[in-house]
Amino acid sequence: MRKAELRIICPNGHLGFAPTKEESFKIGVATYPDYYCCDSGSDDIGPAPLGADKSVSMYEWQKHDLELMLLASREQGVPMIIGSAGDTGSNSRVDLYVQIIKDLAQKHNIPKFKLAYFYSEVNKEYLREQMEKGIVIEGLDGRGKLTIEDLDKTDRIVAVAGVHPYIKALEMGADVIIGGRSSDCAIFAAPAIKEGFPENLSYYLGKVLECASFCAEPYGAKESVIGIITDHDVKVTAMHPDQRCTVASVAGHAMYERSNPYYEFFAGGMLDMTNCKYEQYDEKTCKITGPEFVPVNGKVKIKLEGSGKIGEKYIGIAGIRDPYTISNIDKVIEWVKEQVEERYQDIKYHLNFRIFGKNGVMGELEPVKDIKSHEICVIVEGIAPTKKLAEEITLMGTRQIFYARLPEVKGTAGTAAFIVDEVLPASSAYMWTMNHVIPVDDPMEFFDVKLIEVGE
Amino acid sequence: MRTKKLAELAKTIRSKNAGTDKITFDIIFREEENYKLVKESKQITKEKIAQLFGISKERICDFVEFDPAYAIKFTILRSTPSGSPGEGDIFGCQQYPPLLDIEIPIE
Numbered sequence: 001m002r003k004a005e006l007r008i009i010c011p012n013g014h015l016g017f018a019p020t021k022e023e024s025f026k027i028g029v030a031t032y033p034d035y036y037c038c039d040s041g042s043d044d045i046g047p048a049p050l051g052a053d054k055s056v057s058m059y060e061w062q063k064h065d066l067e068l069m070l071l072a073s074r075e076q077g078v079p080m081i082i083g084s085a086g087d088t089g090s091n092s093r094v095d096l097y098v099q100i101i102k103d104l105a106q107k108h109n110i111p112k113f114k115l116a117y118f119y120s121e122v123n124k125e126y127l128r129e130q131m132e133k134g135i136v137i138e139g140l141d142g143r144g145k146l147t148i149e150d151l152d153k154t155d156r157i158v159a160v161a162g163v164h165p166y167i168k169a170l171e172m173g174a175d176v177i178i179g180g181r182s183s184d185c186a187i188f189a190a191p192a193i194k195e196g197f198p199e200n201l202s203y204y205l206g207k208v209l210e211c212a213s214f215c216a217e218p219y220g221a222k223e224s225v226i227g228i229i230t231d232h233d234v235k236v237t238a239m240h241p242d243q244r245c246t247v248a249s250v251a252g253h254a255m256y257e258r259s260n261p262y263y264e265f266f267a268g269g270m271l272d273m274t275n276c277k278y279e280q281y282d283e284k285t286c287k288i289t290g291p292e293f294v295p296v297n298g299k300v301k302i303k304l305e306g307s308g309k310i311g312e313k314y315i316g317i318a319g320i321r322d323p324y325t326i327s328n329i330d331k332v333i334e335w336v337k338e339q340v341e342e343r344y345q346d347i348k349y350h351l352n353f354r355i356f357g358k359n360g361v362m363g364e365l366e367p368v369k370d371i372k373s374h375e376i377c378v379i380v381e382g383i384a385p386t387k388k389l390a391e392e393i394t395l396m397g398t399r400q401i402f403y404a405r406l407p408e409v410k411g412t413a414g415t416a417a418f419i420v421d422e423v424l425p426a427s428s429a430y431m432w433t434m435n436h437v438i439p440v441d442d443p444m445e446f447f448d449v450k451l452i453e454v455g456e
Numbered sequence: 457m458r459t460k461k462l463a464e465l466a467k468t469i470r471s472k473n474a475g476t477d478k479i480t481f482d483i484i485f486r487e488e489e490n491y492k493l494v495k496e497s498k499q500i501t502k503e504k505i506a507q508l509f510g511i512s513k514e515r516i517c518d519f520v521e522f523d524p525a526y527a528i529k530f531t532i533l534r535s536t537p538s539g540s541p542g543e544g545d546i547f548g549c550q551q552y553p554p555l556l557d558i559e560i561p562i563e
Contacts, residue, residue: 141517142517251525255529256472257473364510367510430539431537431540
């Protein structure tokens, strides 16, 4: 007979991005949850980590979080599920997490268990063939359909999994699952659906749990929450002694990082939260009823995220205190741009100046037009095909600020204050080339689940 | 007419990426009363937001008054995807401050 309710703990909204707080996690562990689930990825971190195939989280923090979850879940003999491994969910990040799990099993002499994992990278040439066959890869969020030019610009692509590979892995008997790139909510919805709970409540459970304590108040990140699903409702409880899941905090969380608070899209359908009802169940728990699941009409569409390299990047920093230069900073920057253009006519480069103290943070969206600061900082970003050229262009863009010619300036020894008389290497520059969906016959098409045995 | 700044009336005013191509803004109130006051003041509309940020109305792709959370939410399309050359805010989380000073008539 199946359980009347299922309890899932989520310790961190982004595993490893900052370490999980242990106090609230341990309080949650002591209540014996049925599953330990956590999402580890995000497209918030920009296109560079996916393109360059690296994590933005510290290895030690990732290991810390995986260790907490693995030890508790193995000790209690319940499954543990991680999605979007290593920030991007690329194949190398899945391998990294699989290796960490193996290392931890050895370190702690954990008895044998089954580890399932799946990749989610998509081969560029495969997509090209599909496009040549006439398959339309539709753009999201105002993007047009994918073109061959955009595909050519792409270095790495991940497909975003729904619940399907997770359900498959659980059916194969997995004790621990390391997933490639996935919809955040799928990581939590999959075990609930697999255990026979309604899809509408299962997806809502995923939606509310994926950011851990972000659905609780007062604000406190990286704290554990537990979601409980029955056939009739979802309840979510804060584990930290000072946090509560309230109607306001949980309803408010429905909006977080989403363009619209009512709809959540994933492979296979959409969760409609228009008629969700929120009630305070007890002091730390909010109860939710009324979400609706709308299955996809026609073929399942899988989201694709693609990142392509633009060039190498350097950063220059220039401080300015002279009042006349500050009030004429736009003229200075124009002059500097001309100097660089004159010298590097044959090279394709990007040179950007962000002026902190003016509109450095908001750029074109900044409504404050007058500079009131007595000092400003210009961050110069130079991107060019090679490291050497990127360094040259960025250095030229930074150093020419030093030589800016404005007739009224009294000081003539230099127009910029430097912290370092050089420019600093940054990670290579990438761009999101794909935010698209591809129709598939089989939702498992990009996600081949493998199962291995780990432990003593 | 007496006014209060939005920052005095709302519990949370924030911005954050919604995927790679959008930034979403949330204005959340603790009390239904303040939510209704702001909602009914019509000081936060697509037109006013477009004017405040100096963008065309078409760049505001969603605008929702979200009663269950006492919240007003809108989303704008980025001019280039997050993390592109010239990026000033990879997470999109520091784009809300101009909202703080919106004046709301209180009587």
